[in-house]
Amino acid sequence: xxxxxxxxxxxxxxxxxxxxxxxxxxxxxxxxxISPGSDLRYLIGAGGDSFERLTCLALPVGGTxxxxxxxxxxPGYAGIPTDELGVEVVTWVDGExxxxxxxxxxxxxxxxxxxxxPALHTIKLGNAIGGQQSLAGPIIRELRxxxxxxxxxxxxxxxQAIDRVHARMGEFLRVxxxxxxxxxxxxxxxxxxGHTHADFVIVGSGPNGxxxxxxxxxxxxxxGDVVVIDIGGPVAEGYNSDSTRVYVMGEPKHDDVWDTxxxxxxxxxxxxxxxxxxxxxxxxxxxxxxxxxxxGFGEFFVHRTGHGxxxxxxxxxxxxSGNALPLExxxxxxxxxxxxxxxxxxxxxxxxxxxxxxxxxxFNNRPHELVVL
Amino acid sequence: xxxxxxxxxxxxxxxxxxxxxxxxxxxxxxxxxISPGSDLRYLIGAGGDSFERLTCLALPVGGTxxxxxxxxxxPGYAGIPTDELGVEVVTWVDGExxxxxxxxxxxxxxxxxxxxxPALHTIKLGNAIGGQQSLAGPIIRELRxxxxxxxxxxxxxxxQAIDRVHARMGEFLRVxxxxxxxxxxxxxxxxxxGHTHADFVIVGSGPNGxxxxxxxxxxxxxxGDVVVIDIGGPVAEGYNSDSTRVYVMGEPKHDDVWDTxxxxxxxxxxxxxxxxxxxxxxxxxxxxxxxxxxxGFGEFFVHRTGHGxxxxxxxxxxxxSGNALPLExxxxxxxxxxxxxxxxxxxxxxxxxxxxxxxxxxFNNRPHELVVL
Numbered sequence: 001x002x003x004x005x006x007x008x009x010x011x012x013x014x015x016x017x018x019x020x021x022x023x024x025x026x027x028x029x030x031x032x033x034i035s036p037g038s039d040l041r042y043l044i045g046a047g048g049d050s051f052e053r054l055t056c057l058a059l060p061v062g063g064t065x066x067x068x069x070x071x072x073x074x075p076g077y078a079g080i081p082t083d084e085l086g087v088e089v090v091t092w093v094d095g096e097x098x099x100x101x102x103x104x105x106x107x108x109x110x111x112x113x114x115x116x117x118p119a120l121h122t123i124k125l126g127n128a129i130g131g132q133q134s135l136a137g138p139i140i141r142e143l144r145x146x147x148x149x150x151x152x153x154x155x156x157x158x159x160q161a162i163d164r165v166h167a168r169m170g171e172f173l174r175v176x177x178x179x180x181x182x183x184x185x186x187x188x189x190x191x192x193x194g195h196t197h198a199d200f201v202i203v204g205s206g207p208n209g210x211x212x213x214x215x216x217x218x219x220x221x222x223x224g225d226v227v228v229i230d231i232g233g234p235v236a237e238g239y240n241s242d243s244t245r246v247y248v249m250g251e252p253k254h255d256d257v258w259d260t261x262x263x264x265x266x267x268x269x270x271x272x273x274x275x276x277x278x279x280x281x282x283x284x285x286x287x288x289x290x291x292x293x294x295x296g297f298g299e300f301f302v303h304r305t306g307h308g309x310x311x312x313x314x315x316x317x318x319x320x321s322g323n324a325l326p327l328e329x330x331x332x333x334x335x336x337x338x339x340x341x342x343x344x345x346x347x348x349x350x351x352x353x354x355x356x357x358x359x360x361x362x363f364n365n366r367p368h369e370l371v372v373l
Numbered sequence: 374x375x376x377x378x379x380x381x382x383x384x385x386x387x388x389x390x391x392x393x394x395x396x397x398x399x400x401x402x403x404x405x406x407i408s409p410g411s412d413l414r415y416l417i418g419a420g421g422d423s424f425e426r427l428t429c430l431a432l433p434v435g436g437t438x439x440x441x442x443x444x445x446x447x448p449g450y451a452g453i454p455t456d457e458l459g460v461e462v463v464t465w466v467d468g469e470x471x472x473x474x475x476x477x478x479x480x481x482x483x484x485x486x487x488x489x490x491p492a493l494h495t496i497k498l499g500n501a502i503g504g505q506q507s508l509a510g511p512i513i514r515e516l517r518x519x520x521x522x523x524x525x526x527x528x529x530x531x532x533q534a535i536d537r538v539h540a541r542m543g544e545f546l547r548v549x550x551x552x553x554x555x556x557x558x559x560x561x562x563x564x565x566x567g568h569t570h571a572d573f574v575i576v577g578s579g580p581n582g583x584x585x586x587x588x589x590x591x592x593x594x595x596x597g598d599v600v601v602i603d604i605g606g607p608v609a610e611g612y613n614s615d616s617t618r619v620y621v622m623g624e625p626k627h628d629d630v631w632d633t634x635x636x637x638x639x640x641x642x643x644x645x646x647x648x649x650x651x652x653x654x655x656x657x658x659x660x661x662x663x664x665x666x667x668x669g670f671g672e673f674f675v676h677r678t679g680h681g682x683x684x685x686x687x688x689x690x691x692x693x694s695g696n697a698l699p700l701e702x703x704x705x706x707x708x709x710x711x712x713x714x715x716x717x718x719x720x721x722x723x724x725x726x727x728x729x730x731x732x733x734x735x736f737n738n739r740p741h742e743l744v745v746l
Contacts, residue, residue, distance in 0.1 A: 072586055
């Protein structure tokens with residue numbers, strides 16, 4: 001259902017609806033069609049979560065925003081001041097055709113659909129409306145990737161909350177425990193420290209740390225293991241934390257840990273320090289990648305340097321080769337290079353940062369050194 | 374990541390891949406394009422969970438099934454015996470074009486995409502491949518809605534697990550506790566009784582029970598409240614439970630509870646007893662609806678009677694007006710009529726049942742009476 005945990009700022013939401021409509025017009029589309037997800041939450045304050053029954057905010061250029069919603073899910077939007085937002089609500093019940101209701105709420109047939117919209121609805125809306133379908137993502141991201149002050153406050157709050165979890169890591173991460181046991185305790189701490197829930201908990205010990213998106217397992221943490229801890233979740237406002245630190249259980253069992261880790265730390269630091277308005281996303285990626293490649297580890301850094309963050313854990317802007325987007329003040333993203341030595345060990349250091357007028361602010365401020373537990 | 378918690382039955386998966394290919398050919402499409410989700414888990418045993426990076430199983434008619442997957446997510450599929458399944462794995466890294474890789478893996482341009490596929494990928498695949506895009510759902514559901522013996526075993530196991538949680542409801546649901554506190558305990562019990570996690574916990578007390586998809590809140594449960602408890606989650610095999618029972622905290626505070634509940638109970642019982650091969654989905658819906666309407670509560674039964682269940686909590690077949698699909702042995706679904714009296718109280722009774730050769734088996738077997746706590 002349309003979970004509303006954060007405060008509703010009517011004037012901010014009205015401004016977003018207006019800007020979205022303007023951006024849609026500039027992009028040459030007649031209407032945005034937004035399904036449940038963070039785009040919907042960004043625009044009306046509630047994200048919804050229906051799947052097979054269509055919920056869709058139709059945002060016609062120059063027309064009335066209309067929320068088409070199953071009648072049985074309408075109570076979930078009771079906290080949304082739709083009248084003040086100028087949003088009309090149209091309900092439907094099983095057996096009715098919700099796609100026709102969306103068509104009736106818009107003019108023209110050039111639609112842009114939310115990136116998250118399931119094909120189930122994308123294709124049925126396309127059949128009902130005809131015309132040209134494109135993605136709303138490139139339009140909405142122009143709004144969403146430039147955070148306003150309240151969004152930056154929420155991200156800062158999230159960063160502080162996850163820092164407090166990392167500060168307590170010695171309580172959870174101990175030799176003899178399984179990754180899964182450690183992860184379970186971390187998940188509880190994520191909530192205790194101020195998140196609404198734990199969105200992800202990665203505990204990658206020993207060779208599991210060499211798989212960048214490993215989650216957890218029944219592997220028992222051993223003396224000498226390097227352990228990657230990558231954790232995060234949303235705070236009440238809906239904005240997410242995401243921070244990675246690396247721990248070692250006493251003296252590392254591999255000889256190359258300290259020197260290799262120093263390369264990674266230097267790469268991450270250099271990339272963060274390179275952040276300022278006007279620098280492009282791919283330049284930030286290149287800064288981290290160059291440090292790592294120059295030290296001979298280029299082939300072991302197998303992913304992009306970072307991703308934007310906000311209502312979604314992964315959103316624009318992506319800090320990746322090929323993204324020539326220049327940073328602007330208010331863009332928030334992760335800086336998280338990694339080095340992964342298959343079958344042996346791995347490491348990744350991750351901070352969420354925001355470009356400011358003059359440079360950069362990091363929302364994560366735990367020490368970046370390899371932490372010996 | 375591609376969580377694999379249940380056993381991998383290679384011969385069953387091979388048979389599913391073959392049947393999917395045959396069904397695609399019969400539907401007149403050249404290839405199925407399956408993104409992460411339960412369709413993917415059904416076909417190869419791992420469901421994945423990537424979003425913005427494309428993971429896609431391309432299943433060309435008469436060709437080699439090909440899993441296009443980001444290199445950094447490949448380790449998540451390590452438990453899948455792709456060689457034995459005859460599935461080729463093609464990895465890609467950030468900066469490469471995964472849509473071109475999918476195009477190269479198929480012949481022809483008539484594609485059917487998974488219902489769950491985000492528009493982000495649906496539209497980009499459409500642009501890369503051209504031709505006609507349709508939904509894979511109607512093709513895959515022909516396979517998925519007919520459960521085999523191992524799937525029925527898993528659903529039965531899930532039903533027994535959730536019945537054990539309902540049997541313990543007196544431990545959790547007490548006057549003076551908030552719905553949220555009750556829900557938290559129930560979620561823990563769902564795991565204790567054999568689920569991998571709690572997928573949903575609805576605690577609808579008093580007037581909140583009149584909102585069919587209310588989840589929980591800070592409302593304190595009061596003496597005399599009618600409380601709707603609708604709970605479920607997957608067991609290790611990936612198959613879900615989903616069962617609703619109604620409790621009352623001592624003597625109900627409204628005079629109409631007992632008589633109205635008796636109508637609901639009769640409706641639910643009649644609908645379950647009507648299940649047998651050859652009866653249509655809409656007939657089952659009509660049986661429940663008629664009992665409720667004849668008693669004068671028709672306008673307060675605001676949703677369909679049920680939904681199929683398996684790897685998804687909601688899947689085909691839907692037990693709804695307009696669905697003329699005749700039931701067959703092996704089709705599993707919920708029977709869950711409800712009566713919702715806005716601002717006062719509500720009730721819903723839900724069992725998961727499967728049509729058998731001779732009639733029906735219910736996976737939920739707790740008493741259907743209003744339970745006084």
